[in-house]
Amino acid sequence: MTTAETLIVVCRFGFYAGALFLWGASTYIAGFVPDGLRQSVRAKLTPIRGLSVLVIAGATVASLPLNAALLGDGWQDAADLGMLWTVITQTSIGTVWIVQAIAAGLLFAALTPSSRSKILPTALAALVALASLPISGHAAIHDGPLRLLHRANDLLHLLLGGFWFGALLPVALLLPALRDQSTRHDATTALIGFSRAGHVAVALVIVTGLFSTWLIVGGLPLNWSLPYQLLLSAKILIVATMVALAIVNRYVFVRLLDRSPLMYRSLVCATVTEIGLSLGVLALVAYFGRLQPV
Amino acid sequence: MRNTLIASLALAAFVAAAGQAAAHASVKSTTPTDKASVASPEELDLTFSEALNLPFSKLHLLGPDGKEIEIGKGVLKDADKTLTAPVTGPLKPGTYTVRWNVLSVDGHKTNGTYTFTVKP
Numbered sequence: 001m002t003t004a005e006t007l008i009v010v011c012r013f014g015f016y017a018g019a020l021f022l023w024g025a026s027t028y029i030a031g032f033v034p035d036g037l038r039q040s041v042r043a044k045l046t047p048i049r050g051l052s053v054l055v056i057a058g059a060t061v062a063s064l065p066l067n068a069a070l071l072g073d074g075w076q077d078a079a080d081l082g083m084l085w086t087v088i089t090q091t092s093i094g095t096v097w098i099v100q101a102i103a104a105g106l107l108f109a110a111l112t113p114s115s116r117s118k119i120l121p122t123a124l125a126a127l128v129a130l131a132s133l134p135i136s137g138h139a140a141i142h143d144g145p146l147r148l149l150h151r152a153n154d155l156l157h158l159l160l161g162g163f164w165f166g167a168l169l170p171v172a173l174l175l176p177a178l179r180d181q182s183t184r185h186d187a188t189t190a191l192i193g194f195s196r197a198g199h200v201a202v203a204l205v206i207v208t209g210l211f212s213t214w215l216i217v218g219g220l221p222l223n224w225s226l227p228y229q230l231l232l233s234a235k236i237l238i239v240a241t242m243v244a245l246a247i248v249n250r251y252v253f254v255r256l257l258d259r260s261p262l263m264y265r266s267l268v269c270a271t272v273t274e275i276g277l278s279l280g281v282l283a284l285v286a287y288f289g290r291l292q293p294v
Numbered sequence: 295m296r297n298t299l300i301a302s303l304a305l306a307a308f309v310a311a312a313g314q315a316a317a318h319a320s321v322k323s324t325t326p327t328d329k330a331s332v333a334s335p336e337e338l339d340l341t342f343s344e345a346l347n348l349p350f351s352k353l354h355l356l357g358p359d360g361k362e363i364e365i366g367k368g369v370l371k372d373a374d375k376t377l378t379a380p381v382t383g384p385l386k387p388g389t390y391t392v393r394w395n396v397l398s399v400d401g402h403k404t405n406g407t408y409t410f411t412v413k414p
């Protein structure tokens with residue numbers, strides 16, 4: 001990989017992680033965390049929320065010259081205004097970039113004092129950021145209704161996967177509230193909500209992921225001589241591990257929570273591991289999404 | 295609601311299975327055709343599996359001696375899937391190579407070559 005290609009992958013990873021986190025954390029907090037705990041969880045998440053917005057903005061700003069360098073004749077084109085304008089106005093990469101730039105603007109607007117305390121502006125801006133992704137990439141390769149179907153499928157995959165990924169950090173921050181009598185009830189409500197919605201989200205993440213694989217690869221990604229299919233298989237393996245861990249979390253650690261303090265530590269540990277594994281998934285997609293799939 | 299969604303996705307997967315797995319732009323057909331013997335062509339036509347972005351999609355024609363021959367500016371047609379460039383003058387008999395370098399809607403660059411022969 002050239003330097004520009006490596007940096008593009010880094011930008012993609014940052015954009016995915018930031019947008020999926022903001023989307024998932026805000027929808028989870030708005031939908032499932034009771035009023036009594038909402039403010040304290042949001043306050044704990046404030047630094048990482050600001051960091052996510054900065055990463056998204058940085059990745060968006062950097063990706064334009066990087067793409068210009070890759071599409072044109074190298075680094076001199078990264079600073080060529082005419083070239084940047086051509087990329088913005090005449091390529092699908094540019095269309096994606098325009099939507100991402102709008103999303104970054106909306107995310108900053110959501111941080112201003114008047115809207116900072118509301119959840120909806122951030123959730124909507126993150127939705128715009130995620131909706132930019134299926135505009136290009138392998139969701140765009142079909143004709144007619146299949147193209148719309150593939151794009152809708154991929155957006156659904158992002159929204160549901162993002163809910164799962166983005167809720168993990170607020171969930172991890174809610175776990176200590178289980179041990180405090182005054183917050184125990186609300187924390188339990190919030191965690192049951194995560195569990196219920198999580199079952200549906202994970203099931204649909206798998207269905208939409210398989211459907212997308214089917215459309216791009218034409219079957220299961222078993223031709224491991226192609227890096228794309230090898231890394232997609234690795235991604236599926238990591239997701240399978242995450243699902244297994246989530247099941248152990250829900251049906252072993254949570255059930256035995258009252259009997260042993262060890263279960264509480266296992267629960268925290270498993271949730272943090274899930275976050276680490278999801279970041280691995282995002283890094284894989286950031287890289288192999290640009291490779292030749294078949 | 296959830297079952298309906300799963301069922302419709304499964305149905306869509308079944309419908310799609312009839313189609314080809316695609317990804318990254320590939321050449322579907324060309325005029326002149328690959329390895330064909332033809333009279334001097336007036337234009338080169340390459341039809342791809344997906345739509346292209348013109349500013350970063352180029353055709354190059356190489357003569358029997360391997361030197362590049364100037365051709366006209368490329369344009370897109372057929373919902374941006376076909377890249378066409380006029381050949382400026384009659385080509386002498388011999389084997390010619392077309393080199394293509396394209397950017398497609400998936401945001402990815404691909405390239406390749408094919409040859410055709412101009413009959414005496």
Ligand SMILES: [Cu+2]
Pocket residue numbers: 137138290291292317318319400402
């Ligand atoms: Cu591609």
